[in-house]
Amino acid sequence: MRLGPTELPAGARAVAGGYEVRATRIALAGGGATRFYRHGWQSWSEARWLDLSEPVVSIEPPERRPQADDPAYAEVGRHGGSGVGALGWQDGSVLLLGALELGARVEADDRGIEGCFEDEGVGVWFVAYGPEEETFGAYARRLGERFGRRGGAQAPRAWSSWYGLYRSISEHTLLEVLTGLHGLPFDVFQTDDGWQQAIGDWQAGDAFPSGMAALAQRIAETGMTPGLWLAPFIMRPDSRLYRDHPDWLLRDSVGEPVLAGVNWGGPFHALDTTHPEMEAWLTETLQRVRDWGFSFLKLDFLYAAALPGVRHLPVPRERAYREALALAAEAIGEGAYLLACGAPILASLGLVDGLRIGPDTAPYWDDEGRRRWLHDPTGPSARGAILTSLARLWLRPLVDTDPDVAFFRSRYDLLTPDQRLAGQDLALAAGVKGCSDLPSWLLPEEREALAGWLGQMPNVTRLGRRGFRLNGRRVDFSAILDGA
Ligand code: 9PG
Numbered sequence: 001m002r003l004g005p006t007e008l009p010a011g012a013r014a015v016a017g018g019y020e021v022r023a024t025r026i027a028l029a030g031g032g033a034t035r036f037y038r039h040g041w042q043s044w045s046e047a048r049w050l051d052l053s054e055p056v057v058s059i060e061p062p063e064r065r066p067q068a069d070d071p072a073y074a075e076v077g078r079h080g081g082s083g084v085g086a087l088g089w090q091d092g093s094v095l096l097l098g099a100l101e102l103g104a105r106v107e108a109d110d111r112g113i114e115g116c117f118e119d120e121g122v123g124v125w126f127v128a129y130g131p132e133e134e135t136f137g138a139y140a141r142r143l144g145e146r147f148g149r150r151g152g153a154q155a156p157r158a159w160s161s162w163y164g165l166y167r168s169i170s171e172h173t174l175l176e177v178l179t180g181l182h183g184l185p186f187d188v189f190q191t192d193d194g195w196q197q198a199i200g201d202w203q204a205g206d207a208f209p210s211g212m213a214a215l216a217q218r219i220a221e222t223g224m225t226p227g228l229w230l231a232p233f234i235m236r237p238d239s240r241l242y243r244d245h246p247d248w249l250l251r252d253s254v255g256e257p258v259l260a261g262v263n264w265g266g267p268f269h270a271l272d273t274t275h276p277e278m279e280a281w282l283t284e285t286l287q288r289v290r291d292w293g294f295s296f297l298k299l300d301f302l303y304a305a306a307l308p309g310v311r312h313l314p315v316p317r318e319r320a321y322r323e324a325l326a327l328a329a330e331a332i333g334e335g336a337y338l339l340a341c342g343a344p345i346l347a348s349l350g351l352v353d354g355l356r357i358g359p360d361t362a363p364y365w366d367d368e369g370r371r372r373w374l375h376d377p378t379g380p381s382a383r384g385a386i387l388t389s390l391a392r393l394w395l396r397p398l399v400d401t402d403p404d405v406a407f408f409r410s411r412y413d414l415l416t417p418d419q420r421l422a423g424q425d426l427a428l429a430a431g432v433k434g435c436s437d438l439p440s441w442l443l444p445e446e447r448e449a450l451a452g453w454l455g456q457m458p459n460v461t462r463l464g465r466r467g468f469r470l471n472g473r474r475v476d477f478s479a480i481l482d483g484a
Contacts, residue, residue, distance in 0.1 A: 004095060004129035005030055006112070017138025018128030020100070026125050030095050030112040035088035037096075039081035039106070040388070041070035042303040042344045043356040046377040047391040049088060049465070050079065052110045057375040067261035067301075067342070068378040072118075072308050073105060080107035083346040084139065087113050088132070096135040100124040100146045102318035102347050119316055133462060136394035144398050147350030150329065155354060155400035155432045156296065156337060157185065157454050158227060162192035163361065163405050163436035169194040170207035171215060178222060180439030184447070185454045188296045188337075189219045190227030199268055200239030202230050202285050216293030225337075227296030228289055232282060232328065233305040234260050236268045248275050250309040260304040270304035273324035274313035282324065286331035295336040299328060302343040318347040325351050339402060345395070354400035354432065358389035361404040361423065363413040382407075382419055386426050387481055390466065393430060402432045408450040409437040418480060425475045428458050429468045 001008045003019065006028040012019040033052065040046045045068060058065075058075050065071040070082055084098035085106030097106055097115050101123025106115045117123050126142050128135040159181060161169050169191065178189060195212065197205045204212045216226035235242045235249075242249075249257040250270040260270040271278060289297065306321035315323070321344060329351045332338055339354040348355055360380035367379035377384055389403035406423040407413055413420070427433045433454060442450065458471035466477040 003127065004093060005032065005089075006095060006129070008127065012127070015126075016141065017134065018096070018126055018142075020142075021125045021127060022122065023125060024120055024122050025114065025116045026097065026127075027114045028095060028097060028112055028127065030087040030108070031110070033087035033089055033095070033108075033110060036079050036108045036113075037081075037084075037086035037088065037094075037391070038079055039084050039345070039392075041082040043340070043342050044359040044378045045069040045082070045388075046359075046384075047081070047357075047388045049391065052079065052108070054079075059376045059378075060374045063259065063262050063267075064374070064376055066259055066307060067263070067303070068376055070105075076107065078107045078109060080105060082106070082344070085113055085115075086132075086135065092131060093129065094132045094135050096126070096128045096139055098126045098139045098143075099346065100126055100142060102322060103316050104346070121316060132465065140394055140397050143346070143349055147398070149398060150334075150351055151337065151353035151400070154457070155402075156187035156225065157433045158188035158190050158296065159184075159186045160190045160192050160227075160298075160405060160434055160436050161194070162229075163363065163407070164438045164441075165194075165436075167194040171210055174215065175218060176440075177438060178219060182222070184439070184451055186224055186435075188227045189222070189224045190229065190296060190298060191215065192229040192298070193300075195228070196230065198236060198239035198241075199231060199264060200235030200241030202232070202289065211292075212289075212294070213292040220293060225296050226294045227298065227337075228292075228294040229298045229300055230285075230289065231301040232285060232299060233271050233273060233324065234268050234301045235271065236264060236266065242269070245277075248272060248278065248281075250304075250307060250311065252309055258307050258309040260301070260307060268301075270307050270309065272309070272311050273305045274311045274315055274320050276312065278324070279327055282327055283331040286328055290332060290336060296339070297332055297336060298339045298341055299343075300341040302340055302348070306344050306347060318344060322347045322351070339400075341402075345392070349398050352399060354402050355395070356402045356404060357392035357395060357430070358385040358387070358403055361385035361407075363407055363409075363415060365415060365419050382415055382423055383481070386422055386477065389426060389430060390477055390481075393462075396431060400432050401430045402434065403427055403430045405434040405436045406453070407437060408435065408446045408453070409441045410443065410446065411441040422477060422480045424453055425468075425470065426477070428453075428456070428470050429460050429475070431460070
């Protein structure tokens with residue numbers, strides 16, 4: 001049986017929009033293809049169409065790898081990605097290979113595309129050939145049937161402290177911002193990294209002397225939903241958690257704590273979420289935050305729970321992650337919004353309301369040094385956030401696709417007006433709007449533009465890979481991303 005350029009493997013079963021094949025490994029011929037859709041592992045990992053003739057490079061330095069993409073495949077000398085991949089031909093046709101189970105890797109070259117479930121697991125593959133929008137649309141529908149959906153109403157419009165204040169937050173500063181936001185139609189006021197005692201110790205730090213419940217109450221009084229950031233699957237060596245529970249650390253085959261990344265001035269490590277005491281700790285931690293009054297939770301650095309390592313229970317790593325995330329979602333309860341960040345994409349579907357679909361944005365366009373010389377495309381930049389988020393908008397039927405915040409301020413911002421507009425338009429196309437600008441930084445016309453943007457909910461029509469119609473206005477991201 002043929003499907004475009006390829007012979008379908010024996011046992012392929014026709015389903016809506018494509019075929020399904022149950023297998024550990026699958027290989028499809030794809031002679032003549034020139035492009036490959038690479039889908040990075042987690043929120044920050046790069047997703048884009050690349051030229052198959054591009055060299056395959058490893059991210060440098062190695063310590064950077066755990067937080068940039070799936071480190072298990074960092075040195076594979078072949079183009080590849082996680083969960084799904086696709087070949088593209090000059091005539092616009094696409095051969096998509098996507099997993100309907102966790103733990104899948106997809107690699108390709110100019111002869112074909114191959115998929116493999118890790119650890120010799122068996123699962124179902126979805127295969128489709130045709131125009132890009134149709135094949136990805138059909139795959140998204142199958143994923144929706146497989147994993148379901150949490151939430152689904154209109155995504156809340158959130159003000160987040162990160163891209164304005166970064167870690168320099170305090171009770172005092174945030175209350176000032178809260179006052180300044182009066183009159184702007186935000187649904188959520190989200191306190192990001194910087195409130196906690198340590199990474200692992202999720203209690204109010206010194207800059208929040210009145211405590212987190214008091215802050216939540218002040219936010220709620222304005223009519224906005226209090227939101228809070230935390231990273232429940234990691235810990236830093238300077239935390240009490242690390243000192244008190246070294247046995248909760250995910251370790252490698254020689255017993256060393258697995259490196260989950262380097263940030264906050266040093267290394268940080270992953271929790272082994274299959275440890276028998278983790279369930280109670282996770283539930284207690286998240287319920288405490290809910291009891292303080294926060295009902296929008298941005299859970300970050302989640303990939304750590306899915307890193308390779310030796311676990312207490314011999315569960316495949318993405319399954320260990322998904323089970324821990326399910327516990328977290330349950331602890332948070334259905335009455336609260338769960339935004340997953342730094343999260344393995346496929347393994348999070350159905351359990352979260354929102355999902356960050358790209359790396360961090362920034363009030364500047366490119367992080368060229370890191371990208372070119374360290375081969376790391378995941379450094380913060382507006383360009384990187386737009387590039388990867390754009391390549392993941394096919395996920396929109398499954399989850400609120402968060403492309404990270406847009407900027408309206410010209411103060412403390414190096415973006416050109418066109419670059420700022422591209423970020424604002426992308427959020428409209430993605431259906432998730434966020435901003436971190438301090439109200440005191442906005443010129444009157446910028447504040448007005450922000451208010452207008454928050455107030456609109458355009459009809460979105462896709463016009464190809466990088467083009468959209470937003471309420472009749474044509475928007476094309478090609479020019480601004482040219483060469484990317
Ligand atoms: C808070 C931030 C913000 C942001 C998140 C996440 O690879 N890294 O070193 C890396 C560090 C921080 C980071 C992403 C990657 O940002 O995406 O919105 O919440 O944490 O620390």
